[in-house]
Amino acid sequence: MNDTRPDHSPMDQFSVVDDCLQLGGQSLVDLAARIGQTPFYAYDRDAMTRRVALLRRSLPEGLSLHYAIKANPMPAVVQHMAGQVDGLDVASQREMQVALDTGTGPDDISFAGPGKSVPELEAAVAAGITINLESPTELERVGAIAARTGYQPRVAVRVNPDFELKSSGMRMSGGPKAFGIDAERVPDLLARIGELGLHFRGFHIFSGSQNLRPETLVEAQGQTFELALRLAESAPGPVEMLNIGGGFGIPYFPGDKPLDLGPVAEHLAGRLPAVRDALPDAEIILELGRYLVGEAGIYVAEVLDRKESRGQVFLVTNGGLHHHLAASGNFGQVIRKNYPVVVGNRVRGTEREVVNVVGPLCTPLDVLAQQMELARADVGDLIVVFQSGAYGYTASPTRFLSHPEPVEILV
Template sequence: MNDAKARHAPQEQFPVAGNCLQIGGMSLNRLAQRVGKTPFYAYDRDLLTARVQHVRACVPDEIHVHYSVKANPMPAVVQHLAGMVDGLDVASAGELKIALDTPIDPDHVSFAGPAKTESELSQAVAAGIVLSLESERQLECVARIGEALGITPKVMLRINPDFELKSSGMKMGGGAKQFGVDVERAPALLESIGRLGMDFRGLHIFSGSQCLNADAIMEAQSRTFELALRLADFAPQDIRMLNIGGGFGIPYFPGERPLDLRPIGAHLEHWMPHLKSDLPQARVIIELGRYLVGEAGIYVTRVIERKESRGQVFLITDGGMHHHLAASGNLGQVIRKNYPVAVGNKMAETKREVVTVTGPLCTPLDLIADKMELARAEPGDLIVVFQSGAYGLTASPTGFLSHPRPGEVLV
């Protein structure tokens, strides 16, 4: 995405022709006909490509960009991104299978997660990917599996640092956490990795996600590099991989501004000579999920009924929190805020009203938009939720009330 588009409101990434939103060069009405049903998710491949290019343009050439599959594991999306990124990170055996179906070399696939089962660890060792170890149990289990299979496991050590990513929407490091190994316990585990003869690749240090504050990201990066340099003294082999996570956020709500990558790129450029000097074998990795895919996707649901209750207008749709838990506010919001929403087939409509958009579920939590000004909509109109390319379908309780699963399409 170019800098001009980055300054626009989220929905302005998608053009409008006449009265209808366009995605992937196709009108929303035509796309809905092509999919054949609502609700559905649609992802724009041109926006995915532009976002990867934007990251590449802003960070030093030496930085490797990995995609975190958990953000959106749709196989077509992962396949598309696999042609542009340097590696993939997975968090389950299911995601591992998707990653192994891409052209990415298994040596550039990593597997993180706090509760990897013995079966998952066995599959990862056999596939030759790099495991981010997060506990003594995982270390012992991987050693046993490697011996049984006659394969030397490729491993990194995931560290729970003694700092967090300030201003982040989700803090993944600092304090007591289920993720990674507390930094004070890391030297002992690094010694064990060496004693067990594993193929040690490096360190995975991830402190938080969904941050729109460039200064906070740069501070966390500096502390990450400093920690890696300290731990290198205990490493059984040269550090060849240093995954510093990402943390890059996207704007969802009014008042939030897009993250400016330019100072972050300059900050990384400043660190490169130091890292080349002290960790000459290290491949520095930024791992991005939401930032690459979040703004490239929309969720589309159809108005089934228009209803008034004591002066309030409700648009009741065929989709809701069972498909898009985050938009309903039930995926971590303390105070519910509306995602950017529009009537996608009435983008130029001047007649507007304040409405509440709900889904079909038997719970008042099933909100898509609460008391939001939209174009006047009638049954059959298409409600669009923007910023829906990440943590949408697979982060939602699709089995609730046994409604059909929505469609997904990459256009």
């Protein structure tokens, strides 16, 4: 279990030639000319492949990797990832269709998320994918579909555990939550699954996301295994799958250190034999999204104007929060911090300055970089936001002020 710590600098994922960023063997300027417009997102398939390979080398054998499509549902990205991982997780009917279009078998697709509509549940039942039940109401709806159609739905229980993933960017468990079924209520739900004659597959236990501390991941995974073994005693059938979530984070801000996979891998290697002995039919699944694709993407906008206001320089671009809400600081940040940003065609540059990079929207929230040192840029230069492969385009209010939508490309 070696080679577990990726390079820290986001720019190290890509190369620089003649002071111009390279992506997929193409210079950023040539890529922009080929696309024919800005802004755009560009994703590097080789970077995604390398990340999966890193996990395969680092983690114990026999642990399945699933890609959470919500991180980046671009069909070309999903098609590429489907060839790298062992399964896919979806969170809507549209994502379900994208997943099925890759040729991935229904046995390897799961459907999570609260508030699934009846048409979505009907589509999932018809496709034969696993529905992660989020509530008793959802269970009864699935049972009614089974009675009406004669199909035997495949279901798992998404558990809201009685613990949380400490130091996570987004806590998904450990208290009153809209996600999953409280652990103490799961045994009653399992009994009802048996009464309805549904095909019980197992558990999905997810406690948080965007975590860079291996010790907290180890602690949460240990508690996850203990909870799963306890709940399995009430299961209406063999546990065929145990999805332990993911939570692996990537560095975004100054001071962030990349996740050290070593302790996580060591812990999993030590715990998995006992779990497999107790649950011999279970596929143990690690479900990741951001960690697989987040560092493989960039967002590129063009400088439209350069202006000064009371001693500060503003670079006004044609991109902004309507395309990249997370980079603007309006997608979960309490205190706004800058994503890694460079002038893509002047990555280093001989002349440097402190600037604000803003978008074209009529709101002071439209900021891509605030008081950040960059190479001196002018009209026509390209601003690049790194760490943009996950929760970018589809996590943004693209129709705000009706500006053109960005292009996406996989290189």
